[in-house]
Amino acid sequence: MAAHKTWGPFNFLWKWLNSLPIAIYVMLLLALLNALGTILPQEHLVGGMSNLPIDQQYIQKYGQQRWEIIRLLGLHHIYFTPLFFLSLVWLCVSATVCNITRYKRTMREWKTPAVKRGPGFYRADRRGIEFDVEPDADAAGVASLLREQGFRVHEETDDKGARCIYGDRGFMQRWAMVVLHVAVLVLLFGGIYGSIFGNKGNVRMADGEKKTLTLDIAAGKHPLVKWFLDDLPKRNYELSQDTFRIDYGRKLILPTVLQNDEEFSPEFQEYSHYFVKDYVSTLTAERNGTTVSSEVIVNHPLVIDKLMLFQSGYEQNGFLSMSRDGEVTEELVPADMWLCIVTDTSGAPALARAEDNRGQTDKVFLLEKVKAGDLYIDNKLDRHLGPMTVAHVQNMMTNELEDVMLDTEQGFTVSVNGRNVQVRLSERIQNFSIFSYKRDPGMPVLYLGWILMIVGIGAALYIPFHKVHVRVERNEAMLLVSGVRGGGLKGLKKRIHAILTAG
Amino acid sequence: MDEANIQQINNTLQFYDYAVFGYMAAFVIYAVHVFFARHPRVGQIAATVLGAAWVLQTVFLVKRTIFYYHQHNGFVLPSTNMFEVMNYFVWLSVPIYLMMEWKLIKTRLFGAFALFVPLLMLAFNARSMSMDPGAADPRELFPSLKSYWLWIHVSCMILSYAILALGAIFALLYILRSLRVVNLERFSSKFSLRDLDRTSYRMVLFGFPILTLGIFLGAVWADSAWGRYWGWDPKEVWALIIWLIYLGYIHFRMMGWVGYKPALINMLGFATVLMTFWGVNILASVFNLNSIHAYSAGGESKADLYFLGVLGLLALIPIVMLFLPSPSADTLAAELEEDDEIVPDIRRRISGGGSGSSDGLHPSPPGRSPQPPADSSQN
Numbered sequence: 001m002a003a004h005k006t007w008g009p010f011n012f013l014w015k016w017l018n019s020l021p022i023a024i025y026v027m028l029l030l031a032l033l034n035a036l037g038t039i040l041p042q043e044h045l046v047g048g049m050s051n052l053p054i055d056q057q058y059i060q061k062y063g064q065q066r067w068e069i070i071r072l073l074g075l076h077h078i079y080f081t082p083l084f085f086l087s088l089v090w091l092c093v094s095a096t097v098c099n100i101t102r103y104k105r106t107m108r109e110w111k112t113p114a115v116k117r118g119p120g121f122y123r124a125d126r127r128g129i130e131f132d133v134e135p136d137a138d139a140a141g142v143a144s145l146l147r148e149q150g151f152r153v154h155e156e157t158d159d160k161g162a163r164c165i166y167g168d169r170g171f172m173q174r175w176a177m178v179v180l181h182v183a184v185l186v187l188l189f190g191g192i193y194g195s196i197f198g199n200k201g202n203v204r205m206a207d208g209e210k211k212t213l214t215l216d217i218a219a220g221k222h223p224l225v226k227w228f229l230d231d232l233p234k235r236n237y238e239l240s241q242d243t244f245r246i247d248y249g250r251k252l253i254l255p256t257v258l259q260n261d262e263e264f265s266p267e268f269q270e271y272s273h274y275f276v277k278d279y280v281s282t283l284t285a286e287r288n289g290t291t292v293s294s295e296v297i298v299n300h301p302l303v304i305d306k307l308m309l310f311q312s313g314y315e316q317n318g319f320l321s322m323s324r325d326g327e328v329t330e331e332l333v334p335a336d337m338w339l340c341i342v343t344d345t346s347g348a349p350a351l352a353r354a355e356d357n358r359g360q361t362d363k364v365f366l367l368e369k370v371k372a373g374d375l376y377i378d379n380k381l382d383r384h385l386g387p388m389t390v391a392h393v394q395n396m397m398t399n400e401l402e403d404v405m406l407d408t409e410q411g412f413t414v415s416v417n418g419r420n421v422q423v424r425l426s427e428r429i430q431n432f433s434i435f436s437y438k439r440d441p442g443m444p445v446l447y448l449g450w451i452l453m454i455v456g457i458g459a460a461l462y463i464p465f466h467k468v469h470v471r472v473e474r475n476e477a478m479l480l481v482s483g484v485r486g487g488g489l490k491g492l493k494k495r496i497h498a499i500l501t502a503g
Numbered sequence: 504m505d506e507a508n509i510q511q512i513n514n515t516l517q518f519y520d521y522a523v524f525g526y527m528a529a530f531v532i533y534a535v536h537v538f539f540a541r542h543p544r545v546g547q548i549a550a551t552v553l554g555a556a557w558v559l560q561t562v563f564l565v566k567r568t569i570f571y572y573h574q575h576n577g578f579v580l581p582s583t584n585m586f587e588v589m590n591y592f593v594w595l596s597v598p599i600y601l602m603m604e605w606k607l608i609k610t611r612l613f614g615a616f617a618l619f620v621p622l623l624m625l626a627f628n629a630r631s632m633s634m635d636p637g638a639a640d641p642r643e644l645f646p647s648l649k650s651y652w653l654w655i656h657v658s659c660m661i662l663s664y665a666i667l668a669l670g671a672i673f674a675l676l677y678i679l680r681s682l683r684v685v686n687l688e689r690f691s692s693k694f695s696l697r698d699l700d701r702t703s704y705r706m707v708l709f710g711f712p713i714l715t716l717g718i719f720l721g722a723v724w725a726d727s728a729w730g731r732y733w734g735w736d737p738k739e740v741w742a743l744i745i746w747l748i749y750l751g752y753i754h755f756r757m758m759g760w761v762g763y764k765p766a767l768i769n770m771l772g773f774a775t776v777l778m779t780f781w782g783v784n785i786l787a788s789v790f791n792l793n794s795i796h797a798y799s800a801g802g803e804s805k806a807d808l809y810f811l812g813v814l815g816l817l818a819l820i821p822i823v824m825l826f827l828p829s830p831s832a833d834t835l836a837a838e839l840e841e842d843d844e845i846v847p848d849i850r851r852r853i854s855g856g857g858s859g860s861s862d863g864l865h866p867s868p869p870g871r872s873p874q875p876p877a878d879s880s881q882n
Binding site: 042 | 576728748
C-alpha cells in the first residue's frame with residue numbers, strides 16, 4: 001500500500017489501484033470473461049464456418065430473442081467489450097501504480113533498511129522471541145555470524161541505547177519482484193505499440209503472380225490514433241510468387257471411422273488417404289533495392305525490412321471438363337454445393353446449382369475438394385497425384401447415391417435434354433498461396449517483456465529471501481528471523497540465541 | 504504398406520498395455536501401503552513397480568518416436584493426437600511424483616493419491632480406444648506441427664499440468680481433511696494440514712514458472728507459424744485463464760492466505776487445467792469453433808457433453824465453496840500455527856479465521872520464551 005496519509009480523491013484512487021485484493025479480483029473477472037468467450041462462440045471464430053452472414057449463424061444457433069440479448073451485451077465479441085477493456089486498463093494502471101510503490105519501497109529497503117525496531121515490532125509477529133541476556137551480550141558476534149552467513153548487515157543504536165542489528169540475504173528476490181511487475185508493463189507496452197505502429201493482413205497470390213503490397217500504418221486503425229498515423233509514409237513491397245506447390249502424403253492408416261463404416265465407399269476411402277503434407281511458395285520480395293528470395297513454408301517466413309511473410313494457407317481449385325459430341329467446356333468447381341449440368345444459351349453444357357434446376361437433368365452431384373500435387377510416401381517422391389476428387393452422384397430417377405472417382409480419365413455420364421455429357425476433371429489446376437504478413441515494431445519489446453517475466457518469476461519464486469532483526473537492550477534481547485525455510489536458515493535462530501546468551 | 508504399419512504399431516502398443524497394467528498394480532500396492540500395510544517395504548515395492556511400469560512406457564514412447572522418425576525423417580514428439588498427449592502426461596507425471604516422494608515429501612504414503620490423475624488419463628485413453636480402435640494410431644502431421652517448437656512447447660505445457668495436478672491432489676486432500684470427510688492423519692502424521700498445505704503450494708511454485716514458459720514458447724511458435732502471437736483461440740484463452748487463476752493463487756498466498764481457501768483456488772486452477780486439456784476440444788466441437796488447436800478434436804457424443812458438464816462442476820464447486828463458511832477455523836489455525844516458511848515476512852491470515860487473534864497475529868508477551876527456541880526449520 002502507498003504511504004499516503006492525506007485524504008483526497010487522488011489518494012483514494014491511488015490506494016485502490018495499489019490494492020492487491022482488487023487486482024486479484026480483476027484478474028479473476030478477466031478469467032471469467034475469457035471463459036465466457038469460449039462458451040459462447042466468438043464472432044472471429046465462427047466467421048468462416050458457413051456461407052451465412054454472421055448474425056444469421058447466431059440466429060440459427062440461438063434464435064432471434066437470445067441473439068438480441070447476446071448482441072446487446074456484446075457477448076459475441078467479448079474480448080472487445082468495454083467491460084473487458086476496462087478490466088485490462090485497470091490491471092495496466094494498477095500494475096503501473098504497484099510498480100512505482102514497489103520500486104520505491106524496495107529501493108528504500110535496499111538503501112536504508114529499518115534497523116531500529118522497537119519491542120512492539122517483535123511482539124506483533126508471532127515469530128518474534130524475547131529472552132534474557134547478560135548486560136555484555138555479544139551483539140557484535142551476532143553481526144559477524146550474519147556476515148559469515150552471507151547476510152547484508154546494518155547495525156545501529158537507538159535512543160534507548162539498544163543495539164539493533166538488521167541483516168538480509170537474497171535481496172535479489174526483492175528486485176526480481178520489481179522486474180516481474182515491470183515485465184507486465186513492458187509486455188503491455190509492446191502489445192500496444194505494435195498494434196498502433198504495426199501492420200498485418202493477408203495477401204493471396206496465384207502461381208507466377210506479381211503484386212505490390214502497400215503497408216499503410218493508418219489503415220484500419222482506431223480514430224484515436226489514426227490522426228497522427230495518417231502522415232506516416234506508406235511502404236511498398238514488390239512481391240513475386242515464383243512457384244507454388246502443394247505436396248501430398250498418404251495417411252499411414254485411415255481413421256477407423258472411415259475404415260469400418262459401410263457408409264463410406266472404397267472410392268471415398270481411397271480419396272481420403274491423401275492429405276496435404278506441405279504447401280511451399282518460392283517468393284521474391286523487393287524493397288528499396290533490397291531483394292530477398294526464399295522458399296516460404298509454414299514455420300519458415302520470409303523476412304524483408306522487418307516485414308514478415310508467413311505461409312498461412314492455400315487454395316486449390318480444379319476444373320470440371322464436360323464434353324458432348326466432341327465439344328468440351330471447362331468450369332471451375334465450386335465448393336460445397338450440389339450441382340447439375342444444364343445447357344447454356346449457345347447449347348453448350350454448363351454447371352448450375354442443382355436446387356435451381358430441378359427436373360432438367362437425370363443426375364445431380366456434389367464434388368469433394370480436388371487434390372493435385374506431388375505425392376510423397378515415406379518422405380520420398382512417389383508419383384504425381386491427380387487432379388482427382390470424388391463425386392457423390394445422385395440419380396434423380398431412382399434416388400440412388402453412388403460415389404464416383406473423378407480424374408482426368410475416369411468420370412460419369414449425365415443426360416442433359418436427352419443428350420449425354422461426359423463429366424471428368426480437367427488437367428487444369430488453379431493454386432493460390434495465401435500469405436499472412438506482419439510488420440510489428442512492438443515484437444522486440446514483447447520478447448524483452450517475456451524474458452523479464454520468466455526470469456523474474458524464476459528468481460522471485462526460487463531465490464530465498466531471509467531477514468533477521470535483533471535488538472539487545474541491557475538484560476533483554478529480541479530476535480525475529482523470517483524467510484523461507486532451508487537455504488542455510490536452518491539453526492540460525494539457535495545459533496544467534498546461543499551467542500547472545502553465552503555467559 | 505498399411506498392413507506393415509498396423510503390425511508395427513500394434514507391436515509398440517504392447518508395451519503401452521504392459522505399462523498400464525504396471526501402473527494399476529502400483530496403484531493397488533500404494534493403496535494397500537497407505538490403508539493397510541504401512542511397512543516401508545510395501546512402499547518400496549510399490550515404488551519399484553511404478554518405476555518398472557514407467558520404464559515400459561518409456562520403451563513404448565521411444566518405439567513410437569522411432570516410428571515417427573522414419574515416417575517424417577526427423578524427430579517428432581509423439582503428441583499428434585489425444586491418446587499420445589495423455590500418454591505423455593502420464594509419462595511426465597510419474598517421475599515427477601517419484602522425485603517428489605524421494606526428495607520433498609519423503610514418504611510413500613501419497614502414491615495412491617498421486618496416481619489418481621495419471622490413472623484417470625489412462626482410463627480416458629482406454630475409453631477412447633474402446634470407442635475407436637484407431638484412437639491410438641499415429642496421425643499424419645499438420646504442416647504447422649512440423650517444428651522443433653512442438654516438443655518444446657508441448658513438453659513445457661504438459662510438464663506444468665502434471666506438476667499442477669500433483670499440487671491439486673494435495674489441495675484436495677487438504678480440503679477433505681479439513682472438512683473431516685476423511686481423517687487421513689490417522690494413517691500418518693505426514694497427512695497433517697500443514698504438510699498438505701505446504702506441499703500443495705510448493706508444487707504450484709514449481710509448476711507456475713514452467714506454465715508461464717510454456718505459454719510464452721507457444722506464443723513464439725504461433726508467431727513464427729501464423730504471424731501472430733495471440734489470437735484469442737479457445738485453447739490460448741483457457742491457458743491464459745489457468746495462468747490468471749494460479750497468479751491469483753500466488754498473490755493470495757503473498758497476502759498471507761494459507762490453508763483452506765487457497766486449497767479451493769488451487770482446485771479451481773486445476774479444474775481449468777482439465778478444461779484446457781480436455782474440455783476445449785469438446786467445446787470446439789459442440790460450438791463449431793474454428794480453433795487452430797483442433798489437432799485433437801473432441802466429440803459431440805452425449806458422454807462428451809456429460810464430461811464437459813462434470814468439468815464445469817469441478818470449476819463451479821470450489822467457487823461456491825469459497826463463499827461458504829470455512830470449516831473448523833480454530834482447528835485449522837492451530838494446526839497451521841507452527842508453519843514458519845510459507846509467506847516470508849508477511850503477516851499471515853489463517854483462512855476462515857477472519858480478523859482478530861485468529862488472523863494469525865499472535866503478539867509474544869514479554870518473556871514468552873525464556874528457553875532456547877525450538878529450531879523451526881526442522882521438518
